Amino acid sequence: MVLKLPLRRSVSLSPEHQSSASPAEMTGPTALKMEANILVLGADGVGKSALTVRFLTRRFIGEYGELESIYSHNVTVDGKEVLFNIWDYPYCKDPTDESCAEEEKRIQWADGFVLIYSISDRASFNIICQTIQLIKAAKDCLGPEKLPIVIVGNKRDLHHLRAVSSEEGRLLALSMDCDFYEVSAAEAYHGVLMVFHGLVDKIKESKLVSKRGTGIRGIVKSMSAVFARRRTDSL
Numbered sequence: 741m742v743l744k745l746p747l748r749r750s751v752s753l754s755p756e757h758q759s760s761a762s763p764a765e766m767t768g769p770t771a772l773k774m775e776a777n778i779l780v781l782g783a784d785g786v787g788k789s790a791l792t793v794r795f796l797t798r799r800f801i802g803e804y805g806e807l808e809s810i811y812s813h814n815v816t817v818d819g820k821e822v823l824f825n826i827w828d829y830p831y832c833k834d835p836t837d838e839s840c841a842e843e844e845k846r847i848q849w850a851d852g853f854v855l856i857y858s859i860s861d862r863a864s865f866n867i868i869c870q871t872i873q874l875i876k877a878a879k880d881c882l883g884p885e886k887l888p889i890v891i892v893g894n895k896r897d898l899h900h901l902r903a904v905s906s907e908e909g910r911l912l913a914l915s916m917d918c919d920f921y922e923v924s925a926a927e928a929y930h931g932v933l934m935v936f937h938g939l940v941d942k943i944k945e946s947k948l949v950s951k952r953g954t955g956i957r958g959i960v961k962s963m964s965a966v967f968a969r970r971r972t973d974s975l
């Protein structure tokens with residue numbers, strides 16, 4: 741069965757869209773809505789569509805066919821409405837492939853990242869680390885700054901086929917300074933909900949930190965201007 745989602749939408753990667761789609765708590769009387777662009781990445785078949793559809797519709801339908809991979813939907817998080825733009829995208833195996841050339845733009849577009857592997861597929865786990873490096877490089881964030889990234893081990897229900905232990909997932913997340921969840925999109929909604937709500941919190945935090953950073957830079961700049969003026973006045 742192929743689910744027809746009423747919430748599909750095409751999102752352009754043009755610069756105008758990038759700026760309007762960044763997470764903004766718009767001020768003023770008109771709106772107080774936050775918008776979050778989320779890129780869901782992972783190897784083929786790990787459950788990117790299943791996880792996304794589970795979050796947005798609470799349903800698991802088994803097969804996802806050729807669904808378009810961008811969804812926009814309003815969800816209430818902690819009593820506030822958030823517009824989620826969620827894009828699920830397969831791991832780029834061949835960097836010469838045309839769609840891979842857009843990878844950097846997709847990363848720039850995103851405010852937060854959900855990196856999925858399947859606990860029954862070690863190869864899908866092995867690519868998580870390099871995907872994080874790719875994101876950090878594209879976001880020009882190779883230092884200690886924390887990017888809103890969550891690592892998700894999906895298909896937890898397949899414990900008899902487990903190829904990656906929970907401990908390995910947790911350790912990877914710890915070493916990469918990311919959050920970690922193990923879920924089953926097939927079996928439960930709550931874990932999936934936690935993933936996206938947790939990510940929204942991270943996105944909010946990172947926005948606050950960058951705002952604060954700008955604030956401090958602004959204060960330093962204006963203080964230097966004052967002192968420079970005093971020095972010239974006293975000459």
Ligand SMILES: Nc1nc2c(ncn2[C@@H]2O[C@H](COP(=O)(O)OP(=O)(O)OP(=O)(O)O)[C@@H](O)[C@H]2O)c(=O)[nH]1
Binds near residue numbers: 783785897925927
């Ligand atoms: N047992 C189990 N199967 C799952 C789970 N999540 C997804 N699947 C199955 O895994 C298969 C792939 O799921 P998709 O959501 O299409 O995976 P995807 O990562 O979007 O796949 P691509 O679009 O091919 O990259 C489907 O048969 C799903 O039913 C899960 O939590 N447990």
